[in-house]
Amino acid sequence: DAKTTQPNSMESNEEEPVHLPCNHSTISGTDYIHWYRQLPSQGPEYVIHGLTSNVNNRMASLAIAEDRKSSTLILHRATLRDAAVYYCIPLEEAGGSYIPTFGRGTSLIVHP
């Protein structure tokens, strides 16, 4: 599995954009970059994934570096409900072992 590095914590103010970085320099060419988050006292929740191109969905945007060694999850307008631990997980396409492995992630604190 590719090793990832994320800041332990980040802070934001409500309604401001948040950029959550992840380094995954050992990622393989077939690994998709997934992001999950875990709200307090809840199970993990899928956020977004991508391979090479930047991706957008209703929850967030994912910006992937051209060399794929890093990515950034972008929350365009943070809300209090976005306070959670965010996990960056490189994962090969299903067909082989498809087991998300959670690290420590980044704990996002959102101030009102």
Next chain:
Amino acid sequence: EPEVTQTPSHQVTQMGQEVILRCVPISNHLYFYWYRQILGQKVEFLVSFYNNEISEKSEIFDDQFSVERPDGSNFTLKIRSTKLEDSAMYFCASRSSLAGVGELFFGEGSRLTVL
């Protein structure tokens, strides 16, 4: 929106007792998982299950653990003789086979407290 449901939400048991944690995955999903999270620690993979058999398991998933899909809807995790260190949140997850890169849908977890 379909969801994974888990019961019980919290179970307290004595050391050495058997515990069964239940999960109802999303109805058209075919891949099932159990994870656990000890308080303050990472979410850890236990086991994955497909086509009525274990696909993969971690070192944590020793002979004290077993999984079963007894009736085509429930997916259970059994701990035969609980230890103090089994105290944790246990999360069930399921995934559809339709997508090549499919997200896992997690339940809200079952908190197990072993006294």
